[in-house]
Amino acid sequence: MTVDRVKEAQRVTVIGFFVNLLLSAGKITAGIVGRSSAMMADGIHSLSDFITDVIVIVFIRMSAKKSDEDHTYGHGKYETFATLIISLALLAAGIGIGWESAHKILRVIAGEEIPKPHLIALWAALISIVTKEVLYRYTKKVGERIDSPAVIANGWHHRSDALSSIGTAIGISGAIFLGDHWRVLDPIAGLIVSLFIVKVAYDLGKPSIDELVEHSLPPTICAKIVLAISSNPAVVSYSDLKTRKIGNNIAIDVHIQLDKNLSFVEAHSITSDVEEDIKEALGCDVYINIHTEPIDITT
Secondary structure (H helix, E strand, O other): OOHHHHHHHHHHHHHHHHHHHHHHHHHHHHHHHOOOHHHHHHHHHHHHHHHHHHHHHHHHHHHOOOOOOOOOOOOOHHHHHHHHHHHHHHHHHHHHHHHHHHHHHHHHHOOOOOOOOOHHHHHHHHHHHHHHHHHHHHHHHHHHHOOOHHHHHHHHHHHHHHHHHHHHHHHHHHHHHOOHHHOOHHHHHHHHHHHHHHHHHHHHHHHHHHHHOOOOOOHHHHHHHHHHHHOOOOOOEEEEEEEEEEOOEEEEEEEEEEEOOOOHHHHHHHHHHHHHHHHHHHOOOEEEEEEEEEEOOOO
16 A cells, blocks of 8 residues: 555544544433433444544554565555454444344333433434444545545444434434334334444455455456456466455466477566556556466477
8 A cells, every 4th residue: 555545544544533532422421311222322333433443544554564574465464454353343333233222122022111312312313323424425435546445444334333323313213202112113223223234244344354365356357367368379378377365456376378489588578468468457556476388389
């Protein structure tokens, strides 16, 4: 990651950090004063954003380091690891909210009455929805512009907080305006929102896990690589194509078969051309290792 990308990633994350600080303090205070367990849970959920903000700031800086003797392929996977941690934090938050919501539903079914919240809790939820949705759109836009999975993941974490606040607002509104029998809307909405959060956690976590376990690149990208190799008329065939992702970079290993009568200089020139064609086709930083194999084309 370049210096400019690091600065943009850190700037958007620091903005989110201070917004989360104000929102978390406000929502927890509103939950206590407004006697709303849903708002308390929502405020605690917002606290998880602090952790992810710190993770992004620290790991983005680490991923920007250049290659060294211990990390010859660079430090790009630190950002991937950060994205995985964010997805796990989202998963934990989603499961926690779902568990608490299900427990409240069972309590209502058993005849227990949920305390009626005050309007301050509803206002806190509405402010949180608007603020976190704006922060999500801003963070995601920056993440896509600088091609940072960790920043994009952090943006989705902001969206999960907004979704959580929507469920909280629905539940609080029902408890305040629809009467005692509708207070169960709070935990029901919370349970639904928790499922969305878990889905987002999965969508973010799976690509990170795939990268960390050296999963091959998608077929569409592999097809571009094959086309770049095959388009060179001097390449007789190819084999043992291996691909993987390293942060924002791609690593490729492949064997190409060339006419055995070619000189060393000619074979080297062809290999260099193939490398350039692959880089041009993928349009990103690529680590390419091409092994040439002599073949008799007269038979």
